[in-house]
Amino acid sequence: MIEMNQINHQFTIGKKGKERVIPVLHNIDLQVKQGEIVAIVGRSGSGKSTLLNLMSGYIRPTSGTIHLAGQAVTNMSEGEWANFRLAHLGFMFQSFQLIQSMTAFENAELPLVLKGVGVSQRKKRVMEMLDQVGIADYAGHYPGELSGGQQQRVSVARSLMLNPPIVLADEPTGSLDSDNERQLLALIRHLNQDRGTTFVLITHDEQVASVANRTITLKDGHLLTAAPAKGGIHSYEAH
Numbered sequence: 001m002i003e004m005n006q007i008n009h010q011f012t013i014g015k016k017g018k019e020r021v022i023p024v025l026h027n028i029d030l031q032v033k034q035g036e037i038v039a040i041v042g043r044s045g046s047g048k049s050t051l052l053n054l055m056s057g058y059i060r061p062t063s064g065t066i067h068l069a070g071q072a073v074t075n076m077s078e079g080e081w082a083n084f085r086l087a088h089l090g091f092m093f094q095s096f097q098l099i100q101s102m103t104a105f106e107n108a109e110l111p112l113v114l115k116g117v118g119v120s121q122r123k124k125r126v127m128e129m130l131d132q133v134g135i136a137d138y139a140g141h142y143p144g145e146l147s148g149g150q151q152q153r154v155s156v157a158r159s160l161m162l163n164p165p166i167v168l169a170d171e172p173t174g175s176l177d178s179d180n181e182r183q184l185l186a187l188i189r190h191l192n193q194d195r196g197t198t199f200v201l202i203t204h205d206e207q208v209a210s211v212a213n214r215t216i217t218l219k220d221g222h223l224l225t226a227a228p229a230k231g232g233i234h235s236y237e238a239h
């Protein structure tokens with residue numbers, strides 16, 4: 001589902017003529033199968049978010065190739081990436097990135113609008129999803145009228161709206177209390193078992209790592225050897 005081959009990444013900072021190169025990722029080879037939940041751990045600055053941003057297409061690797069869902073994404077144009085993301089990727093972030101002037105319903109509805117889904121279908125699917133994340137009663141509320149945990153649920157509902165086969169999450173429970181964290185982890189497990197959704201989760205949290213089939217560690221931009229898979233990998237219908 002996700003294949004990274006010999007990925008190197010460096011950032012260049014500073015003014016022209018005084019550029020400084022910061023090498024961040026070194027010779028990363030990583031394969032994630034469909035239906036796997038993989039946790040990425042490592043110290044602050046080890047390159048975790050950079051690795052996820054490469055999988056998301058928000059940055060391009062300095063060298064190496066990336067395949068997602070069987071497609072070579074490394075050289076896609078911005079427009080091709082945008083379409084690819086809409087069809088294949090869901091995102092969960094520590095900050096919720098909701099649009100403040102839109103209600104919970106409207107925020108969750110956005111991907112369906114982008115996809116051109118009709119009004120009545122949208123209403124049905126948004127309410128089902130808000131219900132699934134336990135926030136249907138707050139559909140008409142604006143983000144400013146919701147707690148952190150409730151905003152996170154809206155953000156999660158939005159990211160799952162198009163049923164993405166791959167979800168990329170950067171510390172998704174980082175700002176949640178333990179109750180909300182437990183519920184989000186239960187939802188992740190459920191989606192993984194029910195729909196075969198593949199997850200890559202960056203985390204500092206052992207609770208989060210415990211839902212993973214496999215934990216990989218980044219150290220100073222190098223991938224350390226993976227721990228053996230837990231529970232095996234199930235086969236799922238292709239999306």
Ligand SMILES: Nc1ncnc2c1ncn2[C@@H]1O[C@H](COP(=O)(O)OP(=O)(O)OP(=O)(O)O)[C@@H](O)[C@H]1O
Nearest residue numbers: 011013022024042043044045046047048049050051
């Ligand atoms: N846009 C950028 N320009 C320059 N350097 C960057 C940029 N983004 C990240 N870096 C550097 O790359 C290194 C890895 O950063 P990254 O955000 O991937 O770490 P991380 O493992 O996610 O850390 P954390 O756990 O603190 O989120 C850091 O040294 C960081 O300063």
Ligand SMILES: [Mg+2]
Nearest residue numbers: 048049050170
């Ligand atoms: Mg990070």
